[in-house]
Amino acid sequence: KQEVTQIPAALSVPEGENLVLNCSFTDSAIYNLQWFRQDPGKGLTSLLLIQSSQREQTSGRLNASLDKSSGRSTLYIAASQPGDSATYLCAVTPGDSNYQLIWGAGTKLIIKP
Amino acid sequence: ETGVTQSPTHLIKTRGQQVTLRCSSQSGHNTVSWYQQALGQGPQFIFQYYREEENGRGNFPPRFSGLQFPNYSSELNVNALELDDSALYLCASSPGPRGSNQPQHFGDGTRLSIL
Numbered sequence: 002k003q004e005v006t007q008i009p010a011a012l013s014v015p016e017g018e019n020l021v022l023n024c025s026f027t028d029s030a031i032y033n034l035q036w037f038r039q040d041p042g043k044g045l046t047s048l049l050l051i052q053s054s055q056r057e058q059t060s061g062r063l064n065a066s067l068d069k070s071s072g073r074s075t076l077y078i079a080a081s082q083p084g085d086s087a088t089y090l091c092a093v094t095p096g097d098s099n100y101q102l103i104w105g106a107g108t109k110l111i112i113k114p
Numbered sequence: 115e116t117g118v119t120q121s122p123t124h125l126i127k128t129r130g131q132q133v134t135l136r137c138s139s140q141s142g143h144n145t146v147s148w149y150q151q152a153l154g155q156g157p158q159f160i161f162q163y164y165r166e167e168e169n170g171r172g173n174f175p176p177r178f179s180g181l182q183f184p185n186y187s188s189e190l191n192v193n194a195l196e197l198d199d200s201a202l203y204l205c206a207s208s209p210g211p212r213g214s215n216q217p218q219h220f221g222d223g224t225r226l227s228i229l
Contacts, residue, residue, distance in 0.1 A: 005156070032215075033215050035217060035218075037220075042222075042225070043222050043223070044118075044120075044204055044220035044221050044222040044223050045157075045204065045206075045220040046220070047217035047218065047219065047220075050215065050216075050217045052215050090156055090157075092156070092157075100147075100162045100164075100169055100170035101147070101159040101162065101170055101172060102147075102149075102157070102159060102218070103159070104156030104157050104158075105156050106154070106155050106156045107156060
């Protein structure tokens with residue numbers, strides 16, 4: 002059974018720092034991995050999607066990497082800003098059931114001005 | 115702006131009642147998924163519809179049911195509400211058929227509270 006874990010559960014850093022959020026999954030047979038952002042009381046915004054054949058994806062100040070063999074993904078945020086404060090969730094689409102997403106519980110990120 | 119809208123935004127019900135939540139998918143998106151998100155947790159997959167047919171279901175009892183309509187709108191129905199059903203219910207649509215590497219687009223959800 003696929004399980005997704007995100008560590009740490011919460012992170013608070015000063016503005017301007019580069020930071021890394023971690024996501025691990027137990028079964029390497031995945032179809033893709035996605036990173037989402039969720040603002041309080043809101044829905045989810047897709048940030049990056051990495052296909053199983055890819056190693057990384059970049060969008061602006063965000064870079065996500067994928068290492069299927071070790072069951073890990075990282076989300077790198079460069080030059081953090083207060084507007085980056087949100088909860089970041091990762092989700093995998095299992096390879097044997099590519100219609101659902103299996104989610105981590107998220108990392109709550111606070112960027113201090 | 116994701117183009118996915120959900121209604122209502124908030125809803126209060128009592129145990130044993132029935133509820134219908136609605137979602138309007140982004141135009142042209144023929145796949146819709148529903149998720150339940152308890153406070154402080156990641157979403158849990160309820161089910162997915164593709165071209166008006168259910169094509170996948172998570173570990174939820176039959177009192178959770180859904181419909182998808184030709185105009186890309188969909189419904190989540192929950193019967194015999196229980197206290198544990200209190201959660202944020204999220205609808206997500208995607209343009210491709212199941213299995214395509216297309217990101218899902220989420221609405222802002224319906225916050226359901228059971229008293």
